[in-house]
Amino acid sequence: MADYLTITELTNEFGLTTRTLRFYEDEGLIKPVRRGRQRLYRPSDRTRLKLILRGKRLGLSLGEISEVIDMYRQPPGEAGQLAMLMEKIDARRKDLRQKLVDIEETIAELDAVEESCRTRLAELSDIKS
Amino acid sequence: MADYLTITELTNEFGLTTRTLRFYEDEGLIKPVRRGRQRLYRPSDRTRLKLILRGKRLGLSLGEISEVIDMYRQPPGEAGQLAMLMEKIDARRKDLRQKLVDIEETIAELDAVEESCRTRLAELSDIKS
C-alpha cells in the first residue's frame, strides 16, 4: 500500500542529512505525516523536496522558495488576491529572466577563456616539437 | 585625469553600503587604490564589482565568485595548470547549464500558474455579468 519513505531513505536519495529535512519541516517547507513520532514522507513530499532543492540550486533563500512553492497551490477565488499573485509571478519571472541573461553571459565568457587556453596549449606543443 | 570613483559614488550606483564594499575588499575580491587612507575605485574595480554582483544574482558564494573571476586572468603558461583551469571551467559551465534548465522549468511552471489565474479571472467576470 502506501509508498511512504522514511527520513533516511530520502536523505540517501538526495544526499542531505536528517537535520536538514527536519529543519525544512520547522520552516514549514515540507510536512510529512507521522506514524507515532516517526516521519513518513509521501510522494508529494518528495516532489516538494525536489522543488526546494531546485530553488536552492538557483540560489533562492528558503523564504523565497516557500513563496514560489506557494504559488503552485490552487489559485485564490478573489480578484484582488489573484492580481497580487499574478504580480508576484511576474516579479519572480523577471528575476529568473535576469538570471538567464547572467548565465548566458558567464558561459560565453568561460567559452572565451577556454578558447584562449586551447590556443595557449597549442603554442606550448609547438615549442616542444 | 584619472576617473576614480569614491566609495559612496560606487555604493549609490549599485545600491550597496560602504560596509559591503569594505567587506569585499577584506575578502580580496576588489582592491581599490588609496589616496592617503581614502579608497579610490578605478574603472577596472567597477568592472570587477559588476562581476561580483552578477555572481551574487546567480547565488554564488563570494568564494565561488572569486574563483570565477580568477579564471578571467591571463591563462597560465604551464600545461598542467592549463589543464586544471580547463577542468574548472568545465565544472562551472556544467553548474551554469543546470541552472539554465532549472530556470526554464520554473518559468514554464510560472507561466502555467499565470494561465490558470487568467482562467480564474475570466470565470469571475463571467459570474459578475
Added chain:
DNA sequence: AGCAACTATTACGTAAAAGTCAATAAAGAT
C-alpha cells in the same frame, strides 16, 4: 528478551555575508 540501528527532541555551535555602532580622522565649505 536483548541489542543494534534508526529516529526524535532539545539545545548549543558555526560559517557566510553582511548590518550596526562608536570612535576617530581627514577634507571641504563658510
Added chain:
DNA sequence: ATCTTTATTGACTTTTACGTAATAGTTGCT
C-alpha cells in the same frame, strides 16, 4: 579656523542554513 560632511577602523550583532552533540524513545532482528 572652525564646522560639517564624508570616510576609516574596529568591534559587536544579526540572519540564514544548517552541523554537532546529548539524551531518549522505537523498531527490527535474532
